[in-house]
Amino acid sequence: MVQTPISNPATPKRKPSKVEGLKERSNFLREPVATELKQDTTHFSEDAIQILKFHGSYQQDNRDNRVKGQEKDYQFMLRTRNPAGYVPPELFVTLDKLAGEYGNQTLRATTRQGFQMHGILKKNLKNAIAAIVKSMGSTLGACGDVNRNVMAPPAPFKNKPEYQYAWEYAENIAQLLTPQTGAYYEVWLDGEKVISAEENPEVVAARQRNGTGTIIHDNPEPIYGTHYMPRKFKCAVTVPGDNSIDLYSQDLTLVVITNDKQELVGFDVFAGGGLGRTHNKEETFARMADEICYVAKDDVYELIKAIVATQRDYSDRSDRRHARLKYLINDWGVDKFRSKVEEYFGKKLAPFQPLPEFKYEDYLGWQEQGDGKLFLGISVENGRIKDEGSLKLRTALREIVTQFNLPIRLTPHHNVIFSDIEPSNKQAIQDILTRCGVQTDPEAINPLxxxxxxxxxxxxxxxxxxxxxxxxxxxxxxxxxxxxxxxxxxxxxxxxxxxxxxxxxxxxxxxxxxxxxxxxxxxxxxxxxxxxxxxxxxxxxxxxxxxxxxxxxxxxxxxxxxxxxxxxxxxxxxxxxxxxxxxxxxxxxxxxVADAYSTDDGDGLIEAMADSTIADITEETNGQVVAIASTTTANNKLRRRISLSDDIYLQLREAATNQGKPMTQLANEAIKAYLEAKANG
Structure with a gap:
């Protein structure tokens, strides 16, 4: 049997990308992060930044605070890994505290069911990550060329076993594909490995089991190897009909299949989705996942390893824009991809089973969770949890978690769900939310x-x-x-x-x-x-x-x-x-749109557009210069515009922002008022 990663003799050897070299020299994600973390600087080097991502952090620069001639405003974003969006109450309390002490006073729920904190300084990064780990959280693998946060429908239905299976296997897949290097705990906790929960024995066994080339022996990373994945890898688990996770956008999606007794028997498997692309690079594109196969539950970990190994060993490590699984499947075709996965899997793949039509759900509002308790889905506009004006969302969530010790499920639509609510506590929780200006009736929220x-x-x-x-x-x-x-x-x-x-x-x-x-x-x-x-x-x-x-x-x-x-x-x-x-x-x-320029008195309105860059024709009107232009758009449509001088444009933009109106609307109103006043003498 093959005991090492399968090479791809059909692919001509090309020079690996720079990041591949950084991964190889990192001593399994230790350097240069460990060394540079001890240095009294505000930022990491470009090489360290790439490795830092594996630890769950991006180095950023607040462009609002840039001052010419001065150093960039370096700060760090931390992203948590929360399989199926689960956030225990002690972790939320810690994150909220860190956002206030080290961050920018906000938390942001992500579209992969994790949290992000922004504004952390380098000197506080170690304390922040250590606090997260000690509160049953992690940032390991939330970024970087590894499996990212594993998604699942957030609805806490206790009377629908398929949802419980989705949560269970999202957690298990996250365990299976978690980087095994000790670097994370060495760097951020000085070697103290904090175990928040015991790993599933089946997962531990599957991580070591080999025979078809999925495992790299004598390597600290038995699944990933020295170079990890060519690019990020995104997984999700859902149930038939539930597309709250955007299943077609994932590298790998499992759909729970149960029998008539609602017992788990296996999974349908999608692969090859991904949305990242680059403008003006036609070789990059968004792609929807394909139906691949069905797999029995006893074989699911071996299939996951087979798909990961295929991506690990055959995807493009020279061009990072071409390194996602979607490009491998697109280049090969589904049949060839399926055949290669079978080589790693060790047997033929079963055919994909029929599924019902998928629909989107957001699970907002008060709902029964099926065991006598309630859950509450709260809409979070753009995922930003903050206190601003009359809306005190961050305060409300903190009070509820602290008083009632409730867990949170983050949703793939960057909302939050409180679960396991005793009916007797419903009114008290509602009172907190009402006092803090938080809307809990989904029908009262603007659907847009x-x-x-x-x-x-x-x-x-x-x-x-x-x-x-x-x-x-x-x-x-x-x-x-x-x-x-x-x-x-x-x-x-x-x-x-x-x-x-x-x-x-x-x-x-x-x-x-x-x-x-x-x-x-x-x-x-x-x-x-x-x-x-x-x-x-x-x-x-x-x-x-x-x-x-x-x-x-x-x-x-x-x-x-x-x-x-x-x-x-x-x-x-x-x-x-x-x-x-x-x-x-x-x-x-x-x-x-009036497309005939009035020549009666030179005051005809063509189309009020705040655009200070067009000046084909100008004329004097009551001491003001107004530039008239006819331009052809990308769609070959003739568009006539009025252009404003720079100072008027800036005033218009400021007024539009203050009044919450589009600039075009405000310009029309102003011109109309002027023309009416002139007509009335």
Whole structure:
């Protein structure tokens, strides 16, 4: 039998990427982090940063605080690993305390069911990680080229065994694929290994069991080896019909299969999903997972190892943009991938079993959990847990956890769920939330907000091209206004936004996705499904945020005019196609926007757009210079604009921000008021 990793003789040898060398020289994730942590500096070297990721931290620079000629405002983001989103009460109390002492006074629930803390200084990093580990938490493997946090539906249904199986196997897979190096405890706890829970004996045995090449013998990392994975690896476990985890976006998803007695018999297996991509690099793309096979429960760990080994040994270690499992499956095809997995698995794979249609659930509000107790799902806008204005969410969560010792389940939609609530405590908990301004009725939440997601982006994420979390609330208000204008007041759909193309908020599965492409500009994606079971497509390569109304209103008007009964916005866009949408938009614009410049007195309104970069023609009007321009967009649509001088533009932008209005709307109101005043003498 093969006792070492299978090599790929068919792949020409190419120079490995720089990161591969760093991993090899790191002494299993120890260096240079251990050495540089002891140095009295504000930041780590570029080499150390790459290894630090495996420990669950990213070095960041708060771009809001940059001062020319001075050192960057270095700080660190810490990410926790919480299989199935489980956060014990003692861990939440610790995280909340750390956010106040070392962080930026907020916690952020992630879209992979973990927590992030921002703003930690290097000098406090060790104390923060040590405190997390000692409170039954971990940051090991929350980032880096390893298996990331294993997701599962967060609903704590005690009368639905399939949900309990999903939680159990999410935890077991997390144990199976946790890095085994002692570096984490050596660096952050001076060698003191804190065991929060005993490992499942079946998992321990599976991690060592070999015979088909999945295990690397005489290596501290029996599954990963010296070089770990080529890139990050994302897993999830769900139940038939429940797509709260965005199963098609994962490298590997298991779907629980039970018999008539509700006993676990096995899993359906999906593989090859992934959403990260790079603008203007066609070789990078978002991809949905494929159906691979069915596996009996007794063989599930061996199958997971076989898939991981295939990715470990055959994926591209030269080009990190081409290193995810999705590219291996796309290059090989599902049949070849399945055959290679069978070699590692040691036997033929069983055929995939039929599944019901998947739907999205967010599990908000008060609900029965099936054992006489309650659970409560709380919507957290963009996952940011903070105290701001009348909303004291962080205070409310801290009080509830402290007083009632309740565990939390983080959701894949960056919300939080309290479980195991005694009915007698319901009113007291509700009183705390009401006092702190926290809405618990999901029907009272704006549905555009309820189903939206945005990544943190600016100012701390080093990959962010433009804003996301900070601008999302105003974007949703503008979309709501547009829907009202076209007569779709009750319409809503899934909107997701990211500040770069890596897709952390999974915009490529949204009905309307915004992907940062330049400063204040976004690629627009349309056509995903409300259940996140269909990939969206890029409709517009670059839309400046000030053009949102101009670009989206015709699409919404077309949706209003042609939508079928019960049809969602994403399904409509997918059905009619982009050519039809663009044709309607062009006609809509010519019919609804005045496209003839009035020459009577030089005060005709073409289209009020705050754009200080266009100046093809200028004219003097009452001492003000107004630049008139006709421009052709990427969609070959003629657009006439009024441009403002820089000082007026800045004043308009400030006023729009203060009033919570789009700049275009405010400009229209001002011009209209001026023209009416002039007409009245």
């Amino acid at each position: 907000v309820r189903y939206s997601m945005a990544c943190p982006a600016m100012p701390t994420c080093g990959l962010a091209i433009t804003e996301s979390e900070r601008i999302m609330p105003s974007v949703l208000k503008r979309i709501e206004t547009l829907l009202e204008q076209v007569g779709l007041e009750k319409e809503h759909f899934v909107v997701r936004m990211t500040g770069c193309p890596n897709g952390c908020a999974r915009p490529y599965l949204a009905e309307l996705g915004f992907v940062g492409s330049a400063t204040e500009s976004y690629q627009v994606w349309l056509g995903g499904s409300s259940a996140q079971t269909r990939l969206a497509e890029p409709y517009m390569e670059r839309m400046h945020i000030n053009d949102l109304e101009t670009q989206l209103k015709p699409i919404f008007a077309y949706f209003k005019q042609e939508k079928q009964d019960g049809e969602t916005f994403g399904t409509f866009c997918d059905r009619v196609g982009f050519d039809a949408i663009r044709e309607f938009a062009e006609q809509y614009e010519s019919e609804n």
